[in-house]
Structures are given as structure tokens and as C-alpha cells.
Amino acid sequence: MRKNKSSKNWIIQQHRDQYFKQAKSSGFRSRSAYKLLELNTKFKLFKNCKTAIDLGSYPGGWSQILKKKLKNCKILSIDIKKMEKIDGVDFLCCDFQKEKSKEKILKKLSNKADLLVSDMAADTTGNKDLDCIRTNALCAEVIEFSSFVINESGVVIAKLFNGKDFLNVKNLAQNKFRKVNFFKPESSKAYSKETYIHCAGIKTL
Numbered sequence: 001m002r003k004n005k006s007s008k009n010w011i012i013q014q015h016r017d018q019y020f021k022q023a024k025s026s027g028f029r030s031r032s033a034y035k036l037l038e039l040n041t042k043f044k045l046f047k048n049c050k051t052a053i054d055l056g057s058y059p060g061g062w063s064q065i066l067k068k069k070l071k072n073c074k075i076l077s078i079d080i081k082k083m084e085k086i087d088g089v090d091f092l093c094c095d096f097q098k099e100k101s102k103e104k105i106l107k108k109l110s111n112k113a114d115l116l117v118s119d120m121a122a123d124t125t126g127n128k129d130l131d132c133i134r135t136n137a138l139c140a141e142v143i144e145f146s147s148f149v150i151n152e153s154g155v156v157i158a159k160l161f162n163g164k165d166f167l168n169v170k171n172l173a174q175n176k177f178r179k180v181n182f183f184k185p186e187s188s189k190a191y192s193k194e195t196y197i198h199c200a201g202i203k204t205l
């Protein structure tokens with residue numbers, strides 16, 4: 001039997017929902033946890049990581065993965081929403097976009113980070129272009145901030161949308177880093193314009 005487009009989409013959705021079920025049964029707080037696992041398989045993020053920052057950490061799926069995979073690593077998680085405690089993970093409840101929050105993050109770190117991950121997404125408004133602009137602005141701010149918090153061999157992963165301002169963010173990243181790649185994990189919903197930017201090799205003057 002030939003499958004039409006909507007039944008194909010339905011099957012794809014069911015398949016993708018496996019991640020939700022899998023996250024529940026594995027005790028992960030979000031299906032996003034699998035995105036970070038896939039990003040790690042692609043970019044080997046966890047190698048020699050001693051300090052990691054997780055921006056937009058609530059409810060905590062990515063922080064759980066960082067805790068599980070990184071031994072003897074300082075992990076600092078940040079979200080505007082209060083995240084339930086994860087043993088061994090330091091948490092700051094604040095708005096990343098406020099200057100004071102950035103100062104607080106810097107104060108918390110005794111060493112520069114090896115890994116800065118951001119899954120931050122702006123609240124949805126119903127206007128897709130606006131949502132895209134706001135999430136991509138967060139991504140740009142993460143890239144700007146990374147110069148202050150990661151070491152020379154540090155790596156940045158950040159969510160962005162393949163839409164308005166995508167090229168501006170890409171250009172910004174290419175001005176700051178020698179290597180810039182994009183990767184959409186299998187566990188990211190196919191209909192979503194979400195993707196992740198991977199930046200490595202910070203350019204020094």
C-alpha cells in the first residue's frame with residue numbers, strides 16, 4: 001500500500017516520540033537529553049572536559065547527561081526557571097540576557113570552561129518569525145559571551161533556528177571561531193527549524 005504524505009508524517013512523529021518514551025523510562029527529565037548525546041557522538045564534546053556550562057538547563061535533561069558523562073567535571077547550569085537539584089551540578093536561576101547574570105556566571109567559575117552548551121529558546125509568541133529572531137538573538141549572545149568564559153580550545157554548542165537572522169549568527173560565529181558547523185540531531189523534531197551550531201578553535205588576535 002502506498003503511504004500518503006500525512007500518514008508518512010504520522011509514522012515519523014511516532015518514531016520521534018520514541019525519544020519521549022525513552023527519556024521517561026531512562027529517568028531523563030527531557031527528550032532533549034538525546035539531542036546532546038547525538039551532538040556528543042558527532043563532535044566528541046565530552047573529551048577532556050573539566051568545566052562545563054549548560055545555558056537554558058530547565059528541566060535538566062542536558063545537565064543530567066553532563067553529570068553522567070563527565071567525571072570530575074565542574075558543571076554550572078543556568079535557567080530563568082528554577083531547576084530541581086541534580087547532585088554535583090551547580091545551578092544559577094537567572095536571566096542570561098541580563099548583564100548581572102553574566103557577571104554571576106563569571107564569578108562562579110574558577111577556571112574557564114572547556115564546554116559551553118546552550119539549548120535556550122525564547123518563549124513562543126505564535127509569530128514564527130519573531131520566535132526565530134528571539135531565539136537566534138539568544139544564540140548570538142551565547143557566541144559573544146563565549147569569548148569571556150571558554151578557554152582557547154573550548155567548544156560551544158548552541159540552539160538556533162534555520163530562518164531569520166540565521167546568516168547573521170553564522171557570520172558572527174565565523175568571525176570568532178576557526179571551525180563552525182551545523183548539526184540537526186535525529187531526535188530533533190523534523191518539522192522544527194531547530195538546529196545546533198558547533199563552534200571550536202576560538203580566534204585570538
Ligand SMILES: C[S@@+](CC[C@H](N)C(=O)[O-])C[C@H]1O[C@@H](n2cnc3c(N)ncnc32)[C@H](O)[C@@H]1O
Nearest residue numbers: 030032056058059060061062080096119120121
Ligand atoms: C528547550 S528548553 C531546555 C531544555 C533542556 N536542555 C533540557 O534538556 O532539559 C529551553 C530553556 O531555555 C530557557 N531560557 C530561555 N531564555 C532564557 C534566558 N534569557 N535566560 C535563561 N534561560 C532561558 C527556558 O526557560 C527553557 O527552560
